Amino acid sequence: MRIARPPFARRHFDRKSAAALVGAVLVLFASGGAPAQVQTTLADGLLPRLSEWLAPDATPDNVVQALTERASEEFSPAFLATEAPFLVALGRLAFRSPLIFGSYAARAGLSCDICHSAGGTNADFFVSEVSDRPGNVDVTHGFWRRESEDGLANPINIPSLRGVRWTAPYGRDGRFASLEAFTRNVIVHEFAGDEPPAVIIDALAAYQRALAFPAAAQVGPAGRLTAEAGADARRGEVIFRRDCAACHIPSAGFVDRRAHDVGTGGHFDTPTLFGLAASAPYFHDGRAAGLQAVITHFESVLGLTYNPTQRENLYAYLSAIGAEAPPSRRLLAIDLADLDKFADALDFPLNDEDLELTDLIAAMLRTEVGRIAERFPPESHAAGRDLLQEWSRDLIEVTRLAEADRFAEARDALTAWRSRLAADLPALARVESTSLYNPETLRRMVITAYQ
Numbered sequence: 001m002r003i004a005r006p007p008f009a010r011r012h013f014d015r016k017s018a019a020a021l022v023g024a025v026l027v028l029f030a031s032g033g034a035p036a037q038v039q040t041t042l043a044d045g046l047l048p049r050l051s052e053w054l055a056p057d058a059t060p061d062n063v064v065q066a067l068t069e070r071a072s073e074e075f076s077p078a079f080l081a082t083e084a085p086f087l088v089a090l091g092r093l094a095f096r097s098p099l100i101f102g103s104y105a106a107r108a109g110l111s112c113d114i115c116h117s118a119g120g121t122n123a124d125f126f127v128s129e130v131s132d133r134p135g136n137v138d139v140t141h142g143f144w145r146r147e148s149e150d151g152l153a154n155p156i157n158i159p160s161l162r163g164v165r166w167t168a169p170y171g172r173d174g175r176f177a178s179l180e181a182f183t184r185n186v187i188v189h190e191f192a193g194d195e196p197p198a199v200i201i202d203a204l205a206a207y208q209r210a211l212a213f214p215a216a217a218q219v220g221p222a223g224r225l226t227a228e229a230g231a232d233a234r235r236g237e238v239i240f241r242r243d244c245a246a247c248h249i250p251s252a253g254f255v256d257r258r259a260h261d262v263g264t265g266g267h268f269d270t271p272t273l274f275g276l277a278a279s280a281p282y283f284h285d286g287r288a289a290g291l292q293a294v295i296t297h298f299e300s301v302l303g304l305t306y307n308p309t310q311r312e313n314l315y316a317y318l319s320a321i322g323a324e325a326p327p328s329r330r331l332l333a334i335d336l337a338d339l340d341k342f343a344d345a346l347d348f349p350l351n352d353e354d355l356e357l358t359d360l361i362a363a364m365l366r367t368e369v370g371r372i373a374e375r376f377p378p379e380s381h382a383a384g385r386d387l388l389q390e391w392s393r394d395l396i397e398v399t400r401l402a403e404a405d406r407f408a409e410a411r412d413a414l415t416a417w418r419s420r421l422a423a424d425l426p427a428l429a430r431v432e433s434t435s436l437y438n439p440e441t442l443r444r445m446v447i448t449a450y451q
């Protein structure tokens with residue numbers, strides 16, 4: 001069943017109405033504008049803001065799924081050990097925050113995490129002005145930043161950042177040597193953000209470097225299939241090693257860190273083949289809808305002719321190495337545990353007595369609180385919403401103390417805030433099942449909104 005999208009879904013694309021209601025909760029929570037004045041209805045909160053990034057023909061089920069599931073985010077313990085924990089916590093927070101962007105992107109609530117969900121990709125991302133198919137976006141478009149318009153309609157398929165530590169140089173065409181340079185370019189040149197503090201760039205890079213390749217259960221050391229893999233996939237592995245492995249080197253995360261012309265319209269970086277299950281469509285411009293199309297493309301480019309069995313074997317092999325963990329449910333307990341981890345990011349500037357960074361990170365934390373608040377609609381969950389507004393006010397108080405140069409008290413206030421999260425959890429948990437954390441409640445709301 002396909003139903004026309006509700007009219008509110010496109011509202012904030014009227015770029016002239018800067019005070020677009022969409023994202024109002026987030027922006028107000030983040031700006032510290034008196035939270036008591038946050039009066040939003042269902043139609044002004046969660047639903048339009050997050051379902052905004054889906055194609056117009058998305059079904060109610062697609063919307064519910066996008067709002068209640070989250071891709072799995074895997075860190076490599078070995079990578080984490082080489083990065084400062086504070087930087088990873090801050091980077092993860094900044095990755096989810098619209099506050100690092102400028103202009104339209106910030107108002108609309110765009111963040112790195114909207115496109116690179118949990119560090120992976122977002123195969124459903126679609127904005128009609130800049131996408132030609134779901135999963136693709138033109139990032140050099142005046143829509144995001146006037147000066148960046150390159151005059152070309154060149155939507156690019158959003159790549160996964162899992163294992164990005166191993167896939168330099170960056171950009172589909174490999175034009176950036178370092179993750180830091182690429183990230184700064186995204187913020188300043190693509191999404192019109194102000195020059196970010198250096199530590200934000202370092203943090204975003206540390207977070208990205210900590211992301212592991214998606215774990216494929218049937219892939220063992222050196223990228224070899226394990227005995228668990230089926231016979232067809234193992235036969236496919238033999239074909240792959242003969243025809244494909246020179247570029248997609250199995251022991252190196254299936255990349256060679258070089259660009260090649262494989263008949264897709266230019267030279268592009270060899271992409272990893274981990275996580276293929278969640279990253280269709282394929283190639284830099286998403287021209288191949290599925291893996292079968294990729295295989296037939298390479299047959300013609302490399303002058304190979306496979307019989308149907310060989311094609312199936314290769315397909316089975318690509319599916320085995322590209323397996324991806326299923327998404328998990330969004331749960332209040334997980335969001336609160338995250339909030340507590342994000343608060344680690346505030347310890348550092350408070351200890352360092354760095355006011356600018358304290359302000360920025362506290363605002364990012366308030367955005368996270370605002371996100372949780374969106375799950376408790378004011379008309380049905382006033383008490384829960386009130387509680388979250390108090391959390392937000394308490395964070396504003398931390399900032400005020402820092403501004404008054406009372407950093408010791410600000411640190412105590414943060415400690416008290418963290419205990420408060422734990423103390424308030426039961427009260428919120430009691431109403432979680434009737435809140436928008438519950439897919440069924442959300443489904444009813446989506447169906448109503450679509451009518």
Ligand code: HEC
Pocket residue numbers: 095110111112113114115116136137139156157158159160161164167169170171172173179182183186187204208
């Ligand atoms: C609107 C969607 C969108 C947003 C928001 C976004 N990206 Fe991307 N990202 C893309 C697309 C599309 C590409 C491929 C672009 C290219 O090759 O030039 C990309 C490429 C990348 C790459 C290169 C990966 C590789 O292996 O070459 C990195 C790193 C990256 N993004 C990090 C970020 C970070 C960090 C942020 C937030 C500061 C961010 N992105 C925000 C869509 C997005």
Ligand code: HEC
Pocket residue numbers: 172240243244245246247248259260261262264268269270271272273276279281282283284285291294295298299314318
């Ligand atoms: C000469 C080097 C080279 C060889 C050989 C090669 N590839 Fe690739 N492969 C690439 C490059 C470069 C791209 C990216 C092209 C683009 O983005 O337009 C790519 C893209 C892909 C993709 C899409 C990944 C994604 O996320 O979009 C798959 C799947 C793939 N290759 C599988 C194979 C298979 C299977 C073979 C052997 C039949 C093969 N490749 C042989 C270089 C190679």
